[in-house]
Amino acid sequence: MAHYYTIACKALKPEIEFCLAKQPQNSLTVDWMQQGLHNTPEELRTQLQKKLDAVPDADAVLLAYGLCGGALRGLHCRRPLVIPRAHDCISLLFGSREAHEQYVREHPGSYFFSAGWLQEAPVPSAQNDRRLLEEYTALYGPDNADYLLQTELAWRKKYKQAVYISWNLPDSAKDRRIVQDCAAYAGWNYTEIQGNPDWLCRLLNGPWNSEDFLVLNPNQSVPEDLSGLCLREPQP
Numbered sequence: 001m002a003h004y005y006t007i008a009c010k011a012l013k014p015e016i017e018f019c020l021a022k023q024p025q026n027s028l029t030v031d032w033m034q035q036g037l038h039n040t041p042e043e044l045r046t047q048l049q050k051k052l053d054a055v056p057d058a059d060a061v062l063l064a065y066g067l068c069g070g071a072l073r074g075l076h077c078r079r080p081l082v083i084p085r086a087h088d089c090i091s092l093l094f095g096s097r098e099a100h101e102q103y104v105r106e107h108p109g110s111y112f113f114s115a116g117w118l119q120e121a122p123v124p125s126a127q128n129d130r131r132l133l134e135e136y137t138a139l140y141g142p143d144n145a146d147y148l149l150q151t152e153l154a155w156r157k158k159y160k161q162a163v164y165i166s167w168n169l170p171d172s173a174k175d176r177r178i179v180q181d182c183a184a185y186a187g188w189n190y191t192e193i194q195g196n197p198d199w200l201c202r203l204l205n206g207p208w209n210s211e212d213f214l215v216l217n218p219n220q221s222v223p224e225d226l227s228g229l230c231l232r233e234p235q236p
Contacts, residue, residue: 009049010035011114013119
């Protein structure tokens with residue numbers, strides 16, 4: 001039995017735990033990373049490289065990350081390194097890069113939600129907006145707080161619909177209601193699609209075909225030119 005060391009964003013935690021519960025063929029250790037680091041690619045790269053430098057004995061290291069933001073460029077490990085050729089975690093939740101691309105082409109302005117995203121990422125809500133306003137008021141005073149809040153939330157205008165990617169996990173009914181509330185608050189439409197665990201489960205268990213995975217030899221770096229592998233910006 002092989003042993004794999006997995007470095008994963010917490011935004012994928014429920015889905016990864018779902019895949020692990022399907023009796024994986026191999027032994028896995030998962031090292032969870034803070035969600036949201038994709039917004040600062042240089043910081044994410046630094047933290048990932050520190051993790052890779054400290055990896056214990058393992059037959060391979062698996063990165064449960066997409067390639068967007070360029071954060072993975074130049075990463076290297078003394079163990080074989082496996083990375084999905086995904087735009088971001090959303091592609092992994094869809095089950096294929098092509099399915100993600102097609103949906104975005106046909107439904108522009110979609111903002112995606114998942115079980116892990118709801119657990120780890122701030123979502124549109126009156127409560128979260130009030131908390132952010134309070135933070136800005138404390139730091140910059142009430143005169144600047146409203147302006148800073150509006151600037152911070154301007155990204156919402158780019159989106160038209162909230163899309164819940166369901167994997168039929170135990171809390172799906174609760175998650176669905178949360179996303180519906182987010183959509184109503186942000187003025188978006190709500191829709192739900194069925195995700196596919198195949199790609200993420202194959203990352204954790206193999207096989208790693210060259211079309212869906214970048215497999216690097218020990219000490220081989222992630223190439224600087226990722227054109228064609230990552231075509232979309234990560235969502236906030």
